[in-house]
Protein backbone atom coordinates (compact mmCIF):
# COMPACT_ATOMS: atom_id res chain seq x y z
CA UNK A 33 0.00 0.00 0.00
CA UNK A 34 1.38 3.41 -0.93
CA UNK A 35 1.78 5.81 1.98
CA UNK A 36 2.58 9.45 1.22
CA UNK A 37 4.34 11.70 3.70
CA UNK A 38 3.22 15.22 4.44
CA UNK A 39 4.38 18.02 6.72
CA UNK A 40 1.98 20.65 8.11
CA UNK A 41 3.80 23.92 8.68
CA UNK A 42 1.62 25.54 11.38
CA UNK A 43 0.55 22.13 12.71
CA UNK A 44 -0.67 23.54 16.06
CA UNK A 45 -2.98 26.25 14.65
CA UNK A 46 -6.75 25.97 14.21
CA UNK A 47 -6.62 24.83 10.58
CA UNK A 48 -3.53 22.64 11.03
CA UNK A 49 -5.07 20.81 13.99
CA UNK A 50 -8.26 19.98 12.12
CA UNK A 51 -6.29 18.72 9.13
CA UNK A 52 -4.31 16.46 11.46
CA UNK A 53 -7.51 15.21 13.10
CA UNK A 54 -8.87 14.27 9.68
CA UNK A 55 -5.63 12.67 8.52
CA UNK A 56 -5.22 10.59 11.69
CA UNK A 57 -7.36 7.88 10.11
CA UNK A 58 -6.08 8.31 6.53
CA UNK A 59 -4.82 5.00 5.16
CA UNK A 60 -2.45 6.57 2.59
CA UNK A 61 -1.08 9.65 4.37
CA UNK A 62 1.42 9.85 7.20
CA UNK A 63 1.89 13.25 8.86
CA UNK A 64 5.45 14.09 9.94
CA UNK A 65 5.56 16.49 12.87
CA UNK A 66 8.15 19.03 13.94
CA UNK A 67 9.41 19.46 17.48
CA UNK A 68 7.59 22.31 19.22
CA UNK A 69 10.76 24.37 19.81
CA UNK A 70 11.76 24.05 16.16
CA UNK A 71 8.39 25.05 14.68
CA UNK A 72 9.71 28.43 13.52
CA UNK A 73 13.22 27.23 12.63
CA UNK A 74 13.79 27.59 8.88
CA UNK A 75 16.45 24.90 8.51
CA UNK A 76 14.47 22.29 10.48
CA UNK A 77 11.38 23.04 8.41
CA UNK A 78 13.34 22.93 5.16
CA UNK A 79 14.76 19.53 6.10
CA UNK A 80 11.24 18.19 6.73
CA UNK A 81 9.97 19.69 3.48
CA UNK A 82 12.78 17.91 1.63
CA UNK A 83 11.60 14.58 3.01
CA UNK A 84 7.86 14.74 2.25
CA UNK A 85 5.58 14.54 -0.80
CA UNK A 86 3.55 17.66 0.05
CA UNK A 87 3.93 20.47 2.59
CA UNK A 88 0.69 22.02 3.82
CA UNK A 89 1.00 25.64 4.98
CA UNK A 90 -1.34 26.66 7.81
CA UNK A 91 0.38 29.93 8.58
CA UNK A 92 -0.37 33.64 8.44
CA UNK A 93 0.09 35.10 4.95
CA UNK A 94 3.61 36.53 5.33
CA UNK A 95 4.91 33.36 6.95
CA UNK A 96 3.22 31.33 4.18
CA UNK A 97 5.04 33.34 1.49
CA UNK A 98 8.38 32.61 3.15
CA UNK A 99 7.53 28.96 3.74
CA UNK A 100 6.46 28.51 0.10
CA UNK A 101 9.93 29.68 -0.94
CA UNK A 102 11.55 27.24 1.48
CA UNK A 103 9.51 24.41 -0.01
CA UNK A 104 10.29 25.51 -3.54
CA UNK A 105 14.02 25.56 -2.71
CA UNK A 106 13.89 21.80 -1.97
CA UNK A 107 11.43 20.94 -4.76
CA UNK A 108 8.52 20.07 -2.48
CA UNK A 109 4.92 20.42 -3.63
CA UNK A 110 2.83 22.84 -1.54
CA UNK A 111 -0.79 23.25 -0.50
CA UNK A 112 -1.25 26.68 1.09
CA UNK A 113 -4.26 27.31 3.37
CA UNK A 114 -3.49 31.03 3.69
CA UNK A 115 -4.71 33.78 1.40
CA UNK A 116 -1.18 34.59 0.15
CA UNK A 117 -1.34 32.84 -3.24
CA UNK A 118 -4.98 32.52 -4.24
CA UNK A 119 -4.78 34.88 -7.18
CA UNK A 120 -1.12 34.31 -8.04
CA UNK A 121 -0.97 33.00 -11.64
CA UNK A 122 1.69 30.33 -10.97
CA UNK A 123 -0.55 28.73 -8.32
CA UNK A 124 -3.64 26.58 -8.96
CA UNK A 125 -6.80 27.63 -7.12
CA UNK A 126 -7.82 24.64 -4.99
CA UNK A 127 -11.55 24.62 -5.57
CA UNK A 128 -12.17 21.30 -7.35
CA UNK A 129 -15.80 22.19 -8.16
CA UNK A 130 -14.87 25.52 -9.82
CA UNK A 131 -14.90 24.28 -13.43
CA UNK A 132 -14.77 20.79 -14.95
CA UNK A 133 -11.00 21.05 -15.60
CA UNK A 134 -10.06 22.12 -12.07
CA UNK A 135 -9.51 18.66 -10.60
CA UNK A 136 -6.95 17.78 -13.24
CA UNK A 137 -5.19 21.11 -12.68
CA UNK A 138 -4.99 20.45 -8.93
CA UNK A 139 -3.81 16.88 -9.44
CA UNK A 140 -0.81 17.93 -11.51
CA UNK A 141 0.03 21.20 -9.70
CA UNK A 142 3.24 21.86 -7.77
CA UNK A 143 1.54 24.70 -5.84
CA UNK A 144 -2.11 24.75 -4.83
CA UNK A 145 -3.86 27.57 -2.93
CA UNK A 146 -6.74 26.43 -0.72
CA UNK A 147 -9.67 28.87 -1.08
CA UNK A 148 -10.95 31.20 1.65
CA UNK A 149 -14.02 30.08 3.58
CA UNK A 150 -16.32 32.97 2.61
CA UNK A 151 -14.95 32.93 -0.94
CA UNK A 152 -15.83 29.25 -1.36
CA UNK A 153 -19.50 30.04 -0.70
CA UNK A 154 -19.61 33.15 -2.87
CA UNK A 155 -17.78 31.62 -5.85
CA UNK A 156 -19.78 28.39 -5.93
CA UNK A 157 -23.00 30.43 -5.90
CA UNK A 158 -22.05 33.06 -8.48
CA UNK A 159 -19.77 31.44 -11.04
CA UNK A 160 -22.28 29.11 -12.80
CA UNK A 161 -24.94 31.84 -12.89
CA UNK A 162 -22.54 34.27 -14.52
CA UNK A 163 -21.29 31.64 -16.96
CA UNK A 164 -24.89 30.98 -18.01
CA UNK A 165 -25.49 34.75 -18.27
CA UNK A 166 -28.37 34.63 -15.79
CA UNK A 167 -26.51 37.27 -13.80
CA UNK A 168 -24.34 40.02 -15.29
CA UNK A 169 -20.66 39.88 -14.48
CA UNK A 170 -20.47 43.68 -14.20
CA UNK A 171 -23.00 43.72 -11.32
CA UNK A 172 -21.67 45.08 -8.04
CA UNK A 173 -22.67 42.10 -5.90
CA UNK A 174 -23.22 42.76 -2.18
CA UNK A 175 -22.21 39.76 -0.12
CA UNK A 176 -22.99 39.44 3.59
CA UNK A 177 -21.81 36.63 5.80
CA UNK A 178 -21.46 35.37 9.33
CA UNK A 179 -18.77 33.00 10.58
CA UNK A 180 -17.98 31.10 13.75
CA UNK A 181 -15.09 32.56 15.72
CA UNK A 182 -12.65 29.75 14.84
CA UNK A 183 -12.42 31.58 11.48
CA UNK A 184 -10.22 34.10 13.28
CA UNK A 185 -7.65 31.47 14.31
CA UNK A 186 -6.16 30.79 17.73
CA UNK A 187 -6.18 34.48 18.75
CA UNK A 188 -9.90 34.85 18.26
CA UNK A 189 -10.62 31.45 19.84
CA UNK A 190 -8.72 32.67 22.91
CA UNK A 191 -10.74 35.92 22.96
CA UNK A 192 -14.03 33.99 22.95
CA UNK A 193 -12.93 31.39 25.49
CA UNK A 194 -14.61 33.21 28.35
CA UNK A 195 -17.50 34.58 26.33
CA UNK A 196 -17.68 37.33 23.76
CA UNK A 197 -20.15 39.51 21.89
CA UNK A 198 -23.05 37.66 20.23
CA UNK A 199 -22.45 39.40 16.89
CA UNK A 200 -19.69 41.64 15.58
CA UNK A 201 -19.66 43.15 12.09
CA UNK A 202 -16.13 43.74 10.78
CA UNK A 203 -14.25 44.84 7.67
CA UNK A 204 -16.41 47.92 7.27
CA UNK A 205 -13.98 49.45 4.74
CA UNK A 206 -14.70 47.39 1.57
CA UNK A 207 -11.27 45.77 1.85
CA UNK A 208 -11.57 42.15 3.02
CA UNK A 209 -8.79 39.81 1.89
CA UNK A 210 -11.25 37.42 0.19
CA UNK A 211 -12.53 40.02 -2.28
CA UNK A 212 -9.78 39.49 -4.91
CA UNK A 213 -10.34 35.72 -5.03
CA UNK A 214 -14.13 36.17 -5.18
CA UNK A 215 -13.73 38.60 -8.07
CA UNK A 216 -11.13 36.52 -9.93
CA UNK A 217 -12.65 33.06 -9.55
CA UNK A 218 -16.27 34.24 -9.55
CA UNK A 219 -15.41 35.78 -12.95
CA UNK A 220 -16.74 39.19 -11.93
CA UNK A 221 -15.67 42.25 -13.87
CA UNK A 222 -16.49 44.54 -10.92
CA UNK A 223 -15.16 44.39 -7.37
CA UNK A 224 -17.88 43.01 -5.09
CA UNK A 225 -18.84 44.51 -1.73
CA UNK A 226 -18.27 42.09 1.11
CA UNK A 227 -19.49 42.59 4.62
CA UNK A 228 -18.67 39.78 7.08
CA UNK A 229 -19.54 39.26 10.72
CA UNK A 230 -18.46 36.89 13.43
CA UNK A 231 -20.83 35.32 15.97
CA UNK A 232 -20.37 33.76 19.39
CA UNK A 233 -20.26 30.16 18.16
CA UNK A 234 -17.21 28.13 17.25
CA UNK A 235 -17.87 26.75 13.77
CA UNK A 236 -20.27 27.28 10.90
CA UNK A 237 -20.94 29.94 8.32
CA UNK A 238 -23.64 31.51 6.16
CA UNK A 239 -22.87 33.54 3.03
CA UNK A 240 -25.76 35.63 1.62
CA UNK A 241 -25.93 37.17 -1.87
CA UNK A 242 -29.20 38.93 -2.70
CA UNK A 243 -29.48 39.35 -6.48
CA UNK A 244 -31.79 41.37 -8.73
CA UNK A 245 -32.50 39.94 -12.19
CA UNK A 246 -35.03 39.82 -15.02
CA UNK A 247 -38.46 38.98 -13.55
CA UNK A 248 -39.28 35.28 -13.30
CA UNK A 249 -35.74 33.93 -13.36
CA UNK A 250 -35.48 32.59 -9.81
CA UNK A 251 -36.27 29.01 -10.85
CA UNK A 252 -33.71 29.20 -13.66
CA UNK A 253 -31.06 30.27 -11.15
CA UNK A 254 -31.93 27.22 -9.11
CA UNK A 255 -31.95 24.73 -11.98
CA UNK A 256 -28.62 26.07 -13.26
CA UNK A 257 -26.97 25.46 -9.89
CA UNK A 258 -28.63 22.07 -9.62
CA UNK A 259 -27.38 20.98 -13.05
CA UNK A 260 -23.92 22.39 -12.50
CA UNK A 261 -23.36 20.50 -9.24
CA UNK A 262 -25.22 17.31 -10.10
CA UNK A 263 -23.04 14.39 -9.02
CA UNK A 264 -20.78 16.53 -6.83
CA UNK A 265 -20.17 14.79 -3.49
CA UNK A 266 -19.70 17.87 -1.38
CA UNK A 267 -21.96 20.48 -2.99
CA UNK A 268 -25.64 20.00 -2.15
CA UNK A 269 -28.15 22.27 -3.88
CA UNK A 270 -31.30 22.32 -1.74
CA UNK A 271 -34.73 22.27 -3.39
CA UNK A 272 -36.04 25.54 -4.85
CA UNK A 273 -37.18 27.72 -1.98
CA UNK A 274 -36.49 24.98 0.54
CA UNK A 275 -34.96 26.61 3.57
CA UNK A 276 -34.72 23.55 5.68
CA UNK A 277 -35.80 20.08 4.65
CA UNK A 278 -37.45 19.79 8.08
CA UNK A 279 -39.72 22.67 7.08
CA UNK A 280 -38.47 25.22 9.59
CA UNK A 281 -38.31 28.60 7.82
CA UNK A 282 -35.02 29.69 9.42
CA UNK A 283 -31.37 29.09 8.68
CA UNK A 284 -28.67 28.48 11.25
CA UNK A 285 -24.98 28.41 10.29
CA UNK A 286 -24.44 24.98 11.83
CA UNK A 287 -25.94 22.42 9.45
CA UNK A 288 -22.66 21.23 7.89
CA UNK A 289 -20.31 21.31 10.90
CA UNK A 290 -17.65 18.61 10.95
CA UNK A 291 -18.23 17.79 7.30
CA UNK A 292 -16.70 18.91 4.02
CA UNK A 293 -20.15 19.70 2.62
CA UNK A 294 -21.47 23.00 1.38
CA UNK A 295 -25.19 23.58 0.96
CA UNK A 296 -26.58 26.07 -1.55
CA UNK A 297 -30.02 27.62 -1.13
CA UNK A 298 -32.04 29.57 -3.73
CA UNK A 299 -34.82 31.51 -2.03
CA UNK A 300 -37.53 33.55 -3.74
CA UNK A 301 -41.00 35.00 -3.29
CA UNK A 302 -43.34 35.13 -6.33
CA UNK A 303 -44.68 38.48 -5.12
CA UNK A 304 -41.23 39.92 -5.94
CA UNK A 305 -40.20 38.04 -9.12
CA UNK A 306 -37.13 40.17 -9.89
CA UNK A 307 -35.10 39.15 -6.83
CA UNK A 308 -33.59 36.03 -5.34
CA UNK A 309 -31.60 35.35 -2.21
CA UNK A 310 -28.65 33.01 -2.78
CA UNK A 311 -27.21 31.45 0.37
CA UNK A 312 -24.31 29.10 1.05
CA UNK A 313 -23.88 27.21 4.31
CA UNK A 314 -20.58 25.57 5.19
CA UNK A 315 -18.28 24.81 8.10
CA UNK A 316 -15.55 27.47 8.04
CA UNK A 317 -13.13 24.79 9.21
CA UNK A 318 -14.61 22.10 6.92
CA UNK A 319 -15.19 22.99 3.27
CA UNK A 320 -13.93 26.45 4.32
CA UNK A 321 -10.46 25.21 5.34
CA UNK A 322 -9.38 21.80 6.65
CA UNK A 323 -11.90 19.56 4.85
CA UNK A 324 -11.09 21.33 1.59
CA UNK A 325 -7.36 20.93 2.31
CA UNK A 326 -7.72 17.16 2.72
CA UNK A 327 -9.83 17.01 -0.47
CA UNK A 328 -7.04 18.86 -2.33
CA UNK A 329 -4.33 16.66 -0.81
CA UNK A 330 -6.18 13.57 -2.00
CA UNK A 331 -6.37 15.02 -5.50
CA UNK A 332 -2.71 16.07 -5.49
CA UNK A 333 -1.65 12.56 -4.44
CA UNK A 334 -3.94 10.76 -6.89
CA UNK A 335 -6.08 9.31 -4.08
CA UNK A 336 -9.83 8.94 -3.78
CA UNK A 337 -11.06 12.51 -3.34
CA UNK A 338 -13.34 11.99 -0.35
CA UNK A 339 -10.97 10.01 1.89
CA UNK A 340 -11.08 11.47 5.44
CA UNK A 341 -12.50 14.82 4.32
CA UNK A 342 -15.09 14.75 7.10
CA UNK A 343 -14.20 14.72 10.80
CA UNK A 344 -14.77 11.32 12.34
CA UNK A 345 -17.94 11.39 14.47
Ligand SMILES: NC(=O)C1=CN([C@@H]2O[C@H](COP(=O)(O)OP(=O)(O)OC[C@H]3O[C@@H](n4cnc5c(N)ncnc54)[C@H](OP(=O)(O)O)[C@@H]3O)[C@@H](O)[C@H]2O)C=CC1
Nearest residue numbers: 042044045046047090091092095113114182183185186321
Ligand atom coordinates in the same frame (compact mmCIF):
# COMPACT_ATOMS: atom_id res chain seq x y z
N1 LIG B 1 -9.50 29.41 10.75
C1 LIG B 1 -10.13 29.35 9.59
O1 LIG B 1 -11.38 29.17 9.52
C2 LIG B 1 -9.38 29.47 8.33
C3 LIG B 1 -8.03 29.85 8.28
N2 LIG B 1 -7.39 29.90 7.07
C4 LIG B 1 -6.01 30.35 6.92
O2 LIG B 1 -5.12 29.33 7.35
C5 LIG B 1 -3.95 29.92 7.90
C6 LIG B 1 -3.82 29.46 9.33
O3 LIG B 1 -4.97 29.95 10.01
P1 LIG B 1 -5.40 29.45 11.44
O4 LIG B 1 -5.12 28.00 11.56
O5 LIG B 1 -6.76 29.94 11.66
O6 LIG B 1 -4.36 30.30 12.32
P2 LIG B 1 -3.86 30.06 13.79
O7 LIG B 1 -3.53 31.40 14.30
O8 LIG B 1 -4.83 29.21 14.52
O9 LIG B 1 -2.53 29.22 13.56
C7 LIG B 1 -1.40 29.73 12.93
C8 LIG B 1 -0.24 28.80 13.11
O10 LIG B 1 0.89 29.36 12.45
C9 LIG B 1 2.02 29.32 13.34
N3 LIG B 1 2.88 30.46 13.00
C10 LIG B 1 2.59 31.75 13.08
N4 LIG B 1 3.61 32.51 12.60
C11 LIG B 1 4.57 31.64 12.22
C12 LIG B 1 5.85 31.78 11.64
N5 LIG B 1 6.35 33.00 11.36
N6 LIG B 1 6.55 30.68 11.35
C13 LIG B 1 6.07 29.46 11.63
N7 LIG B 1 4.85 29.26 12.20
C14 LIG B 1 4.12 30.34 12.48
C15 LIG B 1 1.42 29.41 14.72
O11 LIG B 1 2.30 28.79 15.64
P3 LIG B 1 2.85 29.51 16.97
O12 LIG B 1 2.14 30.81 17.13
O13 LIG B 1 2.59 28.54 18.06
O14 LIG B 1 4.30 29.65 16.69
C16 LIG B 1 0.15 28.59 14.56
O15 LIG B 1 0.41 27.21 14.73
C17 LIG B 1 -4.12 31.43 7.84
O16 LIG B 1 -3.49 31.95 6.72
C18 LIG B 1 -5.63 31.58 7.73
O17 LIG B 1 -5.91 32.77 7.10
C19 LIG B 1 -8.02 29.51 5.96
C20 LIG B 1 -9.31 29.13 5.94
C21 LIG B 1 -10.11 29.17 7.14
Ligand SMILES: CC(=O)N[C@@H](CCC(=O)OP(=O)(O)O)C(=O)O
Nearest residue numbers: 115147148149150179183184230
Ligand atom coordinates in the same frame (compact mmCIF):
# COMPACT_ATOMS: atom_id res chain seq x y z
C1 LIG C 1 -13.96 35.23 11.46
C2 LIG C 1 -12.70 35.62 10.71
O1 LIG C 1 -11.92 36.41 11.19
N1 LIG C 1 -12.50 35.06 9.54
C3 LIG C 1 -11.34 35.33 8.73
C4 LIG C 1 -11.39 34.49 7.49
C5 LIG C 1 -11.02 33.06 7.71
C6 LIG C 1 -10.72 32.42 6.42
O2 LIG C 1 -11.21 31.46 5.92
O3 LIG C 1 -9.93 33.08 5.70
P1 LIG C 1 -8.55 32.76 5.10
O4 LIG C 1 -8.58 31.42 4.58
O5 LIG C 1 -8.46 33.73 4.02
O6 LIG C 1 -7.62 33.00 6.18
C7 LIG C 1 -11.25 36.77 8.26
O7 LIG C 1 -12.28 37.39 8.01
O8 LIG C 1 -10.13 37.22 8.00
